[in-house]
Amino acid sequence: MTGLQEVSQRHEDELEAAVAKGKPILELRGLQKNYGAVQALKPATITFLSGEIHAIVGENGAGKSTLIKLLTGVIPRTAGEVSWQGEPVQLATPTEAIARGINAVHQEVVLCPHLSVAANMFLGDEMNSKGLMRKRAMTDAAQGVLDDLGFNLPANATLGSLTIGQQQLVATARAAMRGTRFLIFDEPTAYLTRQESAQLFRLIRRLQGEGVTIVYISHRLEEVFELADRVSVLRDGTHVGTRYISETNEAELIALMINRTIEQIYHKEQFALGETIVETRGLSGPGFSDISLSVRAGEIVGLYGLIGAGRSEFALGLYGRHPLTGGEVYWQGRKVEIGNERRAMELGIALAPESRRDQGLCLNLPIGLNINLPVFRKLTRGLTINRAEEAANADRQIRDLQIKTPSRRVLASAMSGGNQQKIVIGKWLSHGAKLFIFDEPTVGVDVGTKAEIYRLFARLLEKGAGIILISSYLPEVYELADRLHVFRQGRLVASHDYRAASHEDVLAQAINA
Amino acid sequence: MSVETVESSTGPTPKRGVSILFGLTLLGLLVVLWLLLGLATSAFWTPNNISNLLRQGAMTAILAVGQTFVIITAGIDLSVGAVVGFTSVIVAWLLAAGVPLWLALIATLLIGVLIGAFHAFGIVRMGLPPFIITLATLTSLRGIGLLITNGSTISITNEAFTNFSRADFLGVPSLFWMVIVVAVPAYVFLHLSRFGRYLFAVGSNSEAARLSGVNVNRTIYLAYILSSTCAAFVGLLLASRIGIGNATQAEGWELQAIASSVIGGTSLFGAVGSVHGPLLGAFILATINNGANLLNVNSFWQRIITGLLIIVIVYFDQLRRRGSR
Numbered sequence: 001m002t003g004l005q006e007v008s009q010r011h012e013d014e015l016e017a018a019v020a021k022g023k024p025i026l027e028l029r030g031l032q033k034n035y036g037a038v039q040a041l042k043p044a045t046i047t048f049l050s051g052e053i054h055a056i057v058g059e060n061g062a063g064k065s066t067l068i069k070l071l072t073g074v075i076p077r078t079a080g081e082v083s084w085q086g087e088p089v090q091l092a093t094p095t096e097a098i099a100r101g102i103n104a105v106h107q108e109v110v111l112c113p114h115l116s117v118a119a120n121m122f123l124g125d126e127m128n129s130k131g132l133m134r135k136r137a138m139t140d141a142a143q144g145v146l147d148d149l150g151f152n153l154p155a156n157a158t159l160g161s162l163t164i165g166q167q168q169l170v171a172t173a174r175a176a177m178r179g180t181r182f183l184i185f186d187e188p189t190a191y192l193t194r195q196e197s198a199q200l201f202r203l204i205r206r207l208q209g210e211g212v213t214i215v216y217i218s219h220r221l222e223e224v225f226e227l228a229d230r231v232s233v234l235r236d237g238t239h240v241g242t243r244y245i246s247e248t249n250e251a252e253l254i255a256l257m258i259n260r261t262i263e264q265i266y267h268k269e270q271f272a273l274g275e276t277i278v279e280t281r282g283l284s285g286p287g288f289s290d291i292s293l294s295v296r297a298g299e300i301v302g303l304y305g306l307i308g309a310g311r312s313e314f315a316l317g318l319y320g321r322h323p324l325t326g327g328e329v330y331w332q333g334r335k336v337e338i339g340n341e342r343r344a345m346e347l348g349i350a351l352a353p354e355s356r357r358d359q360g361l362c363l364n365l366p367i368g369l370n371i372n373l374p375v376f377r378k379l380t381r382g383l384t385i386n387r388a389e390e391a392a393n394a395d396r397q398i399r400d401l402q403i404k405t406p407s408r409r410v411l412a413s414a415m416s417g418g419n420q421q422k423i424v425i426g427k428w429l430s431h432g433a434k435l436f437i438f439d440e441p442t443v444g445v446d447v448g449t450k451a452e453i454y455r456l457f458a459r460l461l462e463k464g465a466g467i468i469l470i471s472s473y474l475p476e477v478y479e480l481a482d483r484l485h486v487f488r489q490g491r492l493v494a495s496h497d498y499r500a501a502s503h504e505d506v507l508a509q510a511i512n513a
Numbered sequence: 514m515s516v517e518t519v520e521s522s523t524g525p526t527p528k529r530g531v532s533i534l535f536g537l538t539l540l541g542l543l544v545v546l547w548l549l550l551g552l553a554t555s556a557f558w559t560p561n562n563i564s565n566l567l568r569q570g571a572m573t574a575i576l577a578v579g580q581t582f583v584i585i586t587a588g589i590d591l592s593v594g595a596v597v598g599f600t601s602v603i604v605a606w607l608l609a610a611g612v613p614l615w616l617a618l619i620a621t622l623l624i625g626v627l628i629g630a631f632h633a634f635g636i637v638r639m640g641l642p643p644f645i646i647t648l649a650t651l652t653s654l655r656g657i658g659l660l661i662t663n664g665s666t667i668s669i670t671n672e673a674f675t676n677f678s679r680a681d682f683l684g685v686p687s688l689f690w691m692v693i694v695v696a697v698p699a700y701v702f703l704h705l706s707r708f709g710r711y712l713f714a715v716g717s718n719s720e721a722a723r724l725s726g727v728n729v730n731r732t733i734y735l736a737y738i739l740s741s742t743c744a745a746f747v748g749l750l751l752a753s754r755i756g757i758g759n760a761t762q763a764e765g766w767e768l769q770a771i772a773s774s775v776i777g778g779t780s781l782f783g784a785v786g787s788v789h790g791p792l793l794g795a796f797i798l799a800t801i802n803n804g805a806n807l808l809n810v811n812s813f814w815q816r817i818i819t820g821l822l823i824i825v826i827v828y829f830d831q832l833r834r835r836g837s838r
């Protein structure tokens with residue numbers, strides 16, 4: 001069986017000699033990127049040291065992903081210089097970056113969902129013999145790498161059949177086996193479960209041990225403190241500082257990032273619970289079975305579990321997207337059949353789905369259209385849409401959620417990850433509902449905005465709504481949910497009141513340890 | 514890693530003006546073509562020729578508008594040419610059988626509705642790709658039309674019907690008025706009503722549209738029915754113009770319609786398109802054919818020129834879209 005070492009060895013010889021540990025390996029001088037009039041990255045001067053783990057933090061739209069795309073040749077720079085191992089380089093194409101040993105796992109996995117895991121891992125780098133692809137050899141090698149990394153994934157499965165988190169791990173393995181000198185992770189844990197994150201951290205430490213320089217972008221500061229040696233902060237496209245991790249703390253980083261302080265991220269207000277809004281009895285469907293739970297007005301019901309535990313499937317089933325195979329739904333005490341999404345919306349259910357790319361957004365359409373999509377019916381007067389109201393509604397959400405955009409006419413694809421997430425949430429706020437289902441609402445969202453989203457939850461509760469909050473990030477559901485249900489393999493395995501169980505217990509129940 | 518560029522290449526900020534601007538550039542191109550042709554040949558700016566050009570462009574323009582609805586949903590309708598031929602047979606047949614004119618017209622349009630509904634049924638219920646189902650009807654409809662006519666043509670004796678296409682109204686050919694009759698409601702539908710927004714949303718990401726409460730299946734039915742109905746309408750106009758029903762007419766018009774739509778800025782990937790774009794595209798194509806005829810350009814060359822033009826215009830459109838990268 002081949003391991004990571006052997007596979008990446010294919011490339012080692014092609015790379016230039018490594019720089020001694022602790023010496024600059026990649027230096028940016030005045031690196032800059034404009035998109036038209038938008039200054040996504042203002043001239044930045046940052047030095048990355050060989051063998052370090054260098055974290056980059058900053059608010060949504062601060063320019064982190066832009067920086068990464070520049071370094072990997074995905075987009076051309078507007079101005080500035082980059083030197084790699086002491087020599088100026090262009091980094092004009094991804095191929096050039098890869099040839100020099102610079103690889104990245106991007107924020108949104110862009111692989112081919114119809115190909116197998118192995119084919120994706122070797123994409124553009126296939127093993128050939130006499131012009132023919134060696135499919136078996138590649139599958140075996142890929143499996144070897146995955147096993148070696150401790151990722152429990154089948155190399156011959158179709159990529160699209162895996163969860164987003166698992167796909168992210170495949171992307172990581174893919175980057176790791178390219179004989180990498182410099183590896184960038186853009187919010188890799190956003191879609192990962194605790195367990196998967198732990199696997200990833202082991203991989204990162206291992207690569208560091210082999211002399212690879214790591215750049216690590218995350219909104220989760222505790223991860224930054226756990227992993228990084230140094231941290232650079234971006235704010236509004238400006239590099240505002242670099243610190244040794246041992247010489248800084250969370251408060252300082254947050255202050256640098258958002259230029260103000262936040263006392264409490266997990267904003268929670270207790271409201272008197274009202275009537276039961278929805279109750280499921282023994283609900284079963286594709287990916288979940290026998291789920292009984294209820295949500296009352298003023299209550300946040302948290303669903304925690306590993307990715308693939310059936311929480312999103314449950315939400316989609318309740319929302320009428322997938323057919324139910326058993327059980328009953330009671331809406332405000334009355335038994336109802338929710339056959340399709342429209343019916344769910346009419347009852348008063350809103351679903352902000354898990355994947356903004358696949359389910360949440362029409363990426364190549366304007367922000368305004370995305371926000372208004374659920375409410376065009378309400379905006380229609382006679383035959384046509386009331387354009388003034390349409391504009392006002394979009395602008396209100398953009399303002400309230402502080403979506404960073406010059407205009408509602410900008411395409412959703414031009415937004416940073418966190419701002420895209422805000423559009424998904426904005427859609428449902430403008431629609432309004434009795435029951436809000438938020439599936440991973442803060443994935444990729446920065447601390448400041450997170451706190452705002454939690455405040456917003458409180459406002460919804462105050463108005464008498466109920467919330468189902470699905471999250472793979474335990475602190476979030478733990479601190480916010482009035483009642484916390486733990487899912488494992490499609491079943492509800494445990495329920496706790498607010499803060500009634502310890503983190504460890506909840507986690508153990510989720511992974512059946 | 515080159516796959517990564519997909520995300521960012523969708524890119525720039527479309528300002529409201531851009532679509533209008535592109536429309537203006539196309540209009541500019543059309544005007545320039547007309548001026549040049551006017552200089553090159555005295556036969557161009559004659560009332561007769563202009564009427565002719567407007568008539569010829571009119572039918573493609575209507576087809577292109579219907580086609581655009583479908584393309585915006587990220588689909589394609591290859592059947593429109595065949596539908597034109599088929600419905601010309603239907604109306605001629607009905608009239609020959611003594612059906613009153615108004616009833617024949619309505620029945621023919623309804624056939625168009627049914628064909629579109631069948632396409633949508635194939636796509637939505639049977640899960641067939643749009644390309645396949647409309648390709649299938651393309652060949653079948655021609656076959657059915659030929660069966661009905663026994664391989665020949667049915668001539669139309671109803672004078673009121675055949676006179677229509679030759680008539681002028683306010684000095685403009687009635688066929689061109691038909692473009693306006695189609696384009697105005699089409700504009701309201703696509704750009705001002707919520708159903709138009711739904712077409713774009715379905716073309717961009719049908720899952721996101723569905724989860725936002727958009728009835729995706731109904732939207733697809735709508736798009737294909739509109740396209741086929743436009744085609745049936747053109748079938749009526751054509752029958753009126755040539756005075757016969759013939760199943761082999763309008764050969765290749767589906768490609769003309771798609772080309773007009775694409776020249777007019779519609780993206781074959783879906784979610785990008787307008788009503789004015791394909792109209793201009795259709796008249797640009799008609800002008801080129803007309804001009805080439807007047808200048809005695811070999812018709813083989815006409816085809817080549819048309820092909821090159823499609824590449825050039827769409828290439829510039831792409832450049833503009835990527836503009837600020």
Ligand SMILES: Nc1ncnc2c1ncn2[C@@H]1O[C@H](COP(=O)(O)OP(=O)(O)OP(=O)(O)O)[C@@H](O)[C@H]1O
Nearest residue numbers: 035040060061062063064065066414415416417418
């Ligand atoms: N293709 C594009 N066209 C125009 N503007 C863009 C494009 N891509 C990004 N931007 C803008 O550049 C800025 C920086 O975006 P970037 O994706 O680098 O943010 P980020 O720091 O990664 O944020 P997040 O934490 O939300 O992922 C944002 O204001 C964004 O709107």
Ligand SMILES: [Mg+2]
Nearest residue numbers: 065107416417
């Ligand atoms: Mg980002």
